[in-house]
Amino acid sequence: MIDVQDLSVTFRNGGRAVRAVKEVSFAVADGETFGIVGESGSGKSTILKAIAGLIAADAPALTINGTAMGTQRNKAQRRLMQFVFQDPYGSLHPRQTVDDCLREPLVIHGIDGIDAKVMEALADVGLQPQHRFRFPHQLSGGQRQRVAIARALILKPRILLLDEPTSALDVSIQAEILNLIARLRSSYRLTSILVSHDLAVVAHLCARIAIMQNGQLVELLDAASLRSGAAKEPYSQELLAASRGFTRATA
Amino acid sequence: MSEDPLIAVEDLNVSFPGRGGVTHAVRHASFSVGRERLGIVGESGSGKSTTGRALLGLIPRPGVVSAKRMSFAGQDLRALPDAQWQALRGRRMSMVMQDPKYSLNPVMQVGRQVQETYVLHHRSSEADARRRALAMLDAVKIRDPDLVFNLYPHQLSGGMGQRVMIAMMLIAEPDLLIADEPTSALDVTVQNEVLRILDDLVRDRGMGLIFISHNLTIVSSFCDRVLVMYGGRIVEECKAIELAAAKHPYTRALIKAAPSLDHVQTELSVVTRDPAWLT
Known part of the structure; x- marks a missing residue:
């Protein structure tokens, strides 16, 4: 579904160039959560932004659903994948109601039956009809993240980038949202990529996991070997040990 | 205990x-x-x-x-009374906040911010305070204290900023x-x-x-x-x-x-x- 071959991203700022991603390759199968x-x-x-076409790769590196893709995309290609961002406080427009937010993608893509689709999307993410005309500041953090997920899924994308x-x-709210993501990915048959700094969260949702350091893909392993501590690279081991909590033994 | x-x-x-x-x-x-x-x-x-x-x-x-x-x-x-709070706060008990990005003064060199705490609570010369600030930065495992002393908060990474904040709170040696x-x-x-x-x-x-x-x-x-x-x-x-x-x-x-x-x-x-x- 998603094929990334030698993806590199360089940011240029003034005279300086920073290579944020260095020759990363991986593939995500249809229906998989990576x-x-x-x-x-x-x-x-x-990497996630490059896949979404929000920033340009140094050289063409992406094949999505069999088509090579850069940052120039048509509506159908954009509709294919949707993004859920980290900060539910920053990613919703403060002066738009939930209804405005969910309606906009449907209007852009010229889809009919907006009312029914908005109601359905709200129900899908476990929100009540009375939340429809609320503003983001009238919602809790967990509810906002549900809105962000509803907005991403209202176009029925094939790929969800988290x-x-x-x-x-x-x-406690994280548990609810993770359960929601798990439920939706099977009911929508989504292919998804989940980025997180929390190893336990990633191991919970994903079958295969890439460990990154300084723009490079250090190791690619499956959730079972991550859990059993079968990581080969020293950096992966260090990350695993750190995630298990503080150890008083000398470093 | x-x-x-x-x-x-x-x-x-x-x-x-x-x-x-x-x-x-x-x-x-x-x-x-x-x-x-x-x-x-x-x-x-x-x-x-x-x-x-x-x-x-x-x-x-x-x-x-x-x-x-x-x-x-x-x-x-x-x-x-307020005067007694001042004698306690910072000197004998203090607080490290969550986010170094918002809790450090963005227009002041971080070393000076650490030094300021010391000067506020102890009678000391400028040179002595500076020396102590450097020692404190070293104590919180900042690798090159002389360099970091003159940096501004936006030039630090999150971990370094947090260590500077800890140094700032600990230089007064609170209980x-x-x-x-x-x-x-x-x-x-x-x-x-x-x-x-x-x-x-x-x-x-x-x-x-x-x-x-x-x-x-x-x-x-x-x-x-x-x-x-x-x-x-x-x-x-x-x-x-x-x-x-x-x-x-x-x-x-x-x-x-x-x-x-x-x-x-x-x-x-x-x-x-x-x-x-x-x-």
């Missing part, structure tokens, strides 16, 4:  | 009157802190930060703080440090480095530490004792290593709601809230 973990600055979000979808939420 | 606790709190209440009625942010909280690592966990809005702020007398008006007892090293903190989510904005590997610095300080200087966090994994592995807060109340107090065997249904639900690296779950359990927890 995880990317790494620390801040490791390039994980940049950038730290639960990092800003409390554990 | 020493017999005489650093902090003794009995029946602490913090409330904020507002147009829609009074909000009770902390209700009937009682606890003590010795020279140890005390963790406070809970969700957003559970009153954990407010508890920390109340100890430092930092509850803004119109917030009301009341307690049967609230003392620091035997000194009554209730109705303490009690309240750390409000000190590692939440940091990467896991950096997180552990910062924890190790705090850990050394507790052990070597005999400092008391109140560690406020929403992260159960960190709290259970780092702290000695844990308070679990829900809706402004302390619903459970236990040893950190026994957190996994917690008794209160809320604590148990929180632990179960977190995905784990150790076992596979098809669906995470969701916290169902019982109104009885609030009474």
